Amino acid sequence: DAGITQSPRHKVTETGTPVTLRCHQTENHRYMYWYRQDPGHGLRLIHYSYGVKDTDKGEVSDGYSVSRSKTEDFLLTLESATSSQTSVYFCAISGAGPANTQYFGPGTRLTVL
Amino acid sequence: DAKTTQPNSMESNEEEPVHLPCNHSTISGTDYIHWYRQLPSQGPEYVIHGLTSNVNNRMASLAIAEDRKSSTLILHRATLRDAAVYYCILREGPYGGSQGNLIFGKGTKLSVKP
Numbered sequence: 001d002a003g004i005t006q007s008p009r010h011k012v013t014e015t016g017t018p019v020t021l022r023c024h025q026t027e028n029h030r031y032m033y034w035y036r037q038d039p040g041h042g043l044r045l046i047h048y049s050y051g052v053k054d055t056d057k058g059e060v061s062d063g064y065s066v067s068r069s070k071t072e073d074f075l076l077t078l079e080s081a082t083s084s085q086t087s088v089y090f091c092a093i094s095g096a097g098p099a100n101t102q103y104f105g106p107g108t109r110l111t112v113l
Numbered sequence: 114d115a116k117t118t119q120p121n122s123m124e125s126n127e128e129e130p131v132h133l134p135c136n137h138s139t140i141s142g143t144d145y146i147h148w149y150r151q152l153p154s155q156g157p158e159y160v161i162h163g164l165t166s167n168v169n170n171r172m173a174s175l176a177i178a179e180d181r182k183s184s185t186l187i188l189h190r191a192t193l194r195d196a197a198v199y200y201c202i203l204r205e206g207p208y209g210g211s212q213g214n215l216i217f218g219k220g221t222k223l224s225v226k227p
Contacts, residue, residue: 033214042200042217043157058214090156092215098145098204099164102215104156 003027006091006105014113019078021108023091025071032074033092033102034058034066043090049074050096081112117201122222125191133186133221135201140181145204147215148175148186150197157200157217160186196225 003026013019023032031050035043045058047066055066063085065077078085091105118136125131137146147162161168161175163184168175174187188195200220 035214042219043215044217045214048214092156098143099162101147101159101162102149102157103159107154107156 004105012111021076023074029093031094034076035090036087119221131188131191138182147202149200152197
């Protein structure tokens with residue numbers, strides 16, 4: 001199994017509070033991704049990173065920010081959580097190129113009350 | 114982005130082969146065909162991928178049509194642990210698309226009966 005972990009695995013928070021989710025890899029992969037999964041929508045890309053300090057927006061980036069100060073860590077921050085951000089969040093890692101496999105973390109279940 | 118079409122659901126009996134179809138009529142010459150699956154309460158898991166030729170690995174086989182407009186994921190002997198949602202995804206060449214991310218559709222939910 002690819003070395004990718006997410007923390008926390010579960011979190012319950014209140015509307016308006018900041019939340020940070022962490023993705024950690026031990027594979028030295030260049031690309032890291034944050035997806036969210038909601039019923040009826042499948043997985044959708046929030047933000048991604050193509051190197052240290054190199055990040056860009058995905059399909060559903062509003063309300064989220066990311067940072068990558070080290071190759072192994074990719075942080076997803078909800079500056080002020082809203083109920084619409086209740087979801088399961090998955091981190092993924094990959095090498096470059098279309099033949100490369102993406103490896104997914106176990107997910108973080110976030111509930112915003 | 115190139116799109117794929119899969120049946121919403123399929124059923125199989127345990128220890129029988131399963132053929133999961135995928136149509137991708139707008140595939141371009143450099144797009145790779147990837148299959149992932151997602152077991153309940155888990156993250157997606159890589160199954161197999163290919164470009165033009167059929168591929169085999171320990172999990173499954175991938176049969177790609179000669180015109181590349183469709184493909185079939187073959188599980189040779191389904192087990193209860195194979196019950197999952199299976200996603201057929203095209204990764205754009207040469208860099209997997211501008212973002213390199215996977216674009217997930219709704220996939221095929223496979224049920225396996227004992």
